[in-house]
Amino acid sequence: MSFHPVVTYPKASFIETDTGNKVSRRATISGPQNIVLGGKSIISPGAILRGDLRKAGNAPTVVITLGRYCLVGEGVVVRPPYKTYKGAFNFYPMKIGDGVHIGDGSIVEAAQIGNYVEIGRNCIIGKFTIIKDCARIADNTVLPPNTVVPALSLFAGSPGRFIEDLPETTQEVVEARTKAHYNRFQPVEQ
């Protein structure tokens, strides 16, 4: 149980989907047919999700996969990473696990983010970064491209470096916190 007060929002400012995703009307979602939201995730105002930056070819692809109980903060930019492989330029899909909170103003170009990862405010997550489960990225961290963040570790600084190991209870704590955050986020009629 959490004792934090309920956070309310005007009902008209968010769109709630059947699976409980709450997407702000002021968020920019390009290429929504290429984005999968797991359910009970919150997309805050001013966030930019670039589902249009997809792989070459006409086959339907999923560009951004977001798990359950995720929070994409205000002004966050989520865009898939790109590189040339065998001489051909391509964008690569991005997977984000369950219970991931991305703080306000962060820019994420990771290849993969595990479950219960906390990313602070104003972070820059470089291209093709892999963040494993239950890791934490402190505020204002700059992770260079191709960084691998191991499970249960705290990264901070510019460039982001390993600071300390996190306790093994992190998963339960973060899971409870993300669920509580979603449940506290309630609409009010206006």
Add this chain to the structure above:
Amino acid sequence: MPPKDRFIIHSRAVVCSDVDLKGEVTIGSNTVVHPKVAIYAIAGPIVIGSGCIIEEGVVIVNRRKDVMRIGDENHFEINSRLECPTMGSCNVIGTRARVHHTASLSSYCVIQPAVVFSPATPEILPDYSVIFDEGGSERRIWSGQGAEQERALRQKHAEYLRELLPKFNRQRKGDID
């Protein structure tokens, strides 16, 4: 007295409709402008060359009376902010980097992510400069090795985006083609 809005967008440039333009802006051929970009020519005009990539959230401002010239094949990454009077070609401005009006860039320069580059006196960065560390305090000259490969990547990137962006985003056209 702000100048009248006048946008000249080359017919082969891709400019998304969700872009904020003000003043006299010229965008060259093959340049790609992502959504949510702001280009404000407050006092003097802004001229952007060909083959540039301008990613989302970039702000380009010209507060001076003179023309702000940006060369060819520059890459402005997400949320960077640019007020420099002139810029050469093949530069990279990293994610959320800022270049103040006191600094001008030559060619092949790199401003690393999250760097605020604001020299106290007007300065022109020589070719192949790299600015890094917090506050832009550290700099060095890059050997230029791999510049051609980088350029090839940039060209492929722009070419790919020119095909892809019109499929998902509405495009904006200039006043005169």
